[in-house]
Amino acid sequence: MDYRERIFQQEGASFPGKTYVEAVLEPAFNEAKNHLLEPMMAINKAHLIMLREQELLTDDEARMIARALSGIEMDELRRSSYTGQFEDLFFQVESRLLALAPDVAGNLHLARSRNDMGITIYRMVLREKLLVTLASALYLKEHLLLFAQEHAETVMIGYTHTQQAQPTTMAHYMMAATDLVSRDIKRLMEAYRTCNRSPMGAAALTTSGFAISRERMKELLGFDELVENSYDAVCGADYLGEVATAVQLAAINLGRTVQDMLLWCTQEFAGLKVASPYVQISSIMPQKRNPVSFEHMRSLLSSCAGNATTVLTMMHNTPFGDIVDTEDDMQPYAWRSMSVLEQMYRLMACVVGTMQVNKEVLLERAKGSYATVTELADTLVRTDRISFRKAHHIVSHVVNEAMSAGLAADQISLGLVNRAAKKVIDRELLITAEELKLALDPVHFVTIRKLPGGPNPDEIKRMISERRTVLQQEAAWLDQAKQAVTAVMQNLDQMTAEWSVG
Numbered sequence: 001m002d003y004r005e006r007i008f009q010q011e012g013a014s015f016p017g018k019t020y021v022e023a024v025l026e027p028a029f030n031e032a033k034n035h036l037l038e039p040m041m042a043i044n045k046a047h048l049i050m051l052r053e054q055e056l057l058t059d060d061e062a063r064m065i066a067r068a069l070s071g072i073e074m075d076e077l078r079r080s081s082y083t084g085q086f087e088d089l090f091f092q093v094e095s096r097l098l099a100l101a102p103d104v105a106g107n108l109h110l111a112r113s114r115n116d117m118g119i120t121i122y123r124m125v126l127r128e129k130l131l132v133t134l135a136s137a138l139y140l141k142e143h144l145l146l147f148a149q150e151h152a153e154t155v156m157i158g159y160t161h162t163q164q165a166q167p168t169t170m171a172h173y174m175m176a177a178t179d180l181v182s183r184d185i186k187r188l189m190e191a192y193r194t195c196n197r198s199p200m201g202a203a204a205l206t207t208s209g210f211a212i213s214r215e216r217m218k219e220l221l222g223f224d225e226l227v228e229n230s231y232d233a234v235c236g237a238d239y240l241g242e243v244a245t246a247v248q249l250a251a252i253n254l255g256r257t258v259q260d261m262l263l264w265c266t267q268e269f270a271g272l273k274v275a276s277p278y279v280q281i282s283s284i285m286p287q288k289r290n291p292v293s294f295e296h297m298r299s300l301l302s303s304c305a306g307n308a309t310t311v312l313t314m315m316h317n318t319p320f321g322d323i324v325d326t327e328d329d330m331q332p333y334a335w336r337s338m339s340v341l342e343q344m345y346r347l348m349a350c351v352v353g354t355m356q357v358n359k360e361v362l363l364e365r366a367k368g369s370y371a372t373v374t375e376l377a378d379t380l381v382r383t384d385r386i387s388f389r390k391a392h393h394i395v396s397h398v399v400n401e402a403m404s405a406g407l408a409a410d411q412i413s414l415g416l417v418n419r420a421a422k423k424v425i426d427r428e429l430l431i432t433a434e435e436l437k438l439a440l441d442p443v444h445f446v447t448i449r450k451l452p453g454g455p456n457p458d459e460i461k462r463m464i465s466e467r468r469t470v471l472q473q474e475a476a477w478l479d480q481a482k483q484a485v486t487a488v489m490q491n492l493d494q495m496t497a498e499w500s501v502g
Contacts, residue, residue, distance in 0.1 A: 070102035167442035199233035222488035248308035
C-alpha cells in the first residue's frame with residue numbers, strides 16, 4: 001500500500017476527509033450553530049417576504065415555505081453534532097426545509113448565494129456583539145465619571161517618563177482615562193455603522209437577473225444602508241477589520257490605565273486599595289492582599305488585543321474575492337476579542353467603583369515633592385519680571401542645593417532661593433516668603449491651572465458635566481439601535497407566523 005492509499009484509508013475516499021472535519025468543518029459547524037443559526041433563519045424569513053412581495057413566489061408557495069420555516073426545530077439544531085452528511089449548517093437547514101416543503105422550498109434560494117447570505121449573517125452577529133460591548137463601555141464610562149466627581153480635589157503627583165512631574169488630581173487623571181474610553185466608544189459606534197450595511201442581493205458576486213429588491217431586504221433585516229457594489233458586498237472585509245481595529249485599540253488603551261492602577265496598589269505607592277471582592281490572599285504570607293483583578297485585566301486585555309490582531313493578520317493574505325469560508329475561521333477571533341473587552345469593561349467599572357483612595361498619603365507626597373517647582377519658576381516670572389529661562393535656571397540651582405541638603409520641597413527657604421538668584425542674575429529676588437510658600441503648595445498649583453482641560457476642580461466639574469451629557473446621548477443612540485434590531489426580528493417572526501397559518 002503506497003502512502004496515498006494509507007491516507008485514504010485513514011481519512012476516507014470521499015468528502016469530508018477525517019482530518020478536514022476535525023480541523024475545519026466541525027469547529028466551524030459548532031461556532032455556526034451557537035452564533036449564526038438565528039440570523040440565518042432571519043435572513044430566510046426576510047428573503048421569503050421579499051420574494052413574495054416581488055411576486056417571485058405565489059401565495060401558496062410562500063405559505064408552504066413559511067410553514068416549513070416554522071417547522072424547523074431550533075433547539076434540535078443547536079444540540080446536533082457534525083456528521084459530515086452536510087457540508088455545513090446552511091445545507092443542513094436547507095435539507096430540513098426541503099423535507100418539510102419538497103421542491104417548493106428550493107425556491108427560497110432564488111437570487112441569493114451563500115456568499116451574500118454568509119456575509120450578511122456575519123454582519124448581523126457582529127452588530128449584536130458590538131451593541132453588547134458598547135453597553136458595557138458606557139457602564140464603565142458612567143463609573144469613571146462618578147469616581148472623578150468624588151476625587152475632583154484629591155491632589156496627587158502626575159508622572160511623565162515614570163518620574164514625578166507636576167501636581168494634579170486623581171480626577172484629572174481619571175478624566176483622561178474617561179476621554180480615552182469615550183474615543184473608543186466613538187470608534188466602536190463608527191464600526192457599528194460600517195458593519196450595519198446589507199450585502200443581500202449581491203448573490204454570488206454580480207446580483208441577479210430576478211427582479212428582487214435589495215432595498216426591501218435591507219429594511220426587513222434592520223440595516224441602515226446597502227453595500228451598493230455587489231462585488232464589494234461579498235469581497236470587502238474591512239467592516240470586520242474596522243471592528244477588530246477598534247477593539248484592539250480599546251484593549252490597549254484600557255490596559256495602559258490598568259498598569260497604572262496596579263502600580264498604585266503597591267505598598268510603596270500606597271495610593272489605592274482594591275475592595276475585598278477583587279483581591280486574593282497568599283497561601284503562605286498572611287499580610288498579602290493581591291490585587292489580582294487588575295492582574296487578570298492586564299493579561300486578558302492583552303489576549304483581547306491579540307485576537308483582534310489575528311483577525312487583521314488573517315485578512316492580510318486573502319485575495320479580494322469571496323472569502324466567506326475564510327471568514328468562518330476569522331470571525332470567532334473577533335467574537336472572542338469583543339467578549340473579553342466587554343467583560344473587562346464591566347470588571348474595571350466594579351473595581352474602580354469600589355476601590356479606596358489614600359488621599360492623605362497622596363497629598364503629603366505632593367507637598368514634599370519637587371513636582372511643584374514649575375510653579376515656582378512661573379511665580380518668579382510674575383514677581384520679578386525675569387524671563388522664564390532665567391527663572392528656570394534659578395529654580396534648577398534651588399533644587400540641586402535643596403536635594404543635596406536632604407530637604408523636601410516644602411522646606412525650601414527664601415534665603416536658599418535668593419542665594420541661587422545671585423548666582424544667575426546677581427541679585428536677590430522680590431518674591432516674599434508667603435509667595436514662595438504658596439508657589440510650592442500643590443493645592444495652589446492645581447487650583448490656578450484652570451485653563452480648559454486643566455486640573456482645577458471647577459474645570460474638572462465642567463468637564464464631567466459635559467461628558468455626562470455626551471454619555472446620555474450615547475446611551476440614547478444605543479437604546480435606539482437595540483430597539484431597531486429587536487423590532488425587525490420580531491416583525492420577521494410575526495409575518496412568517498401569520499403566513500404559516502394563513
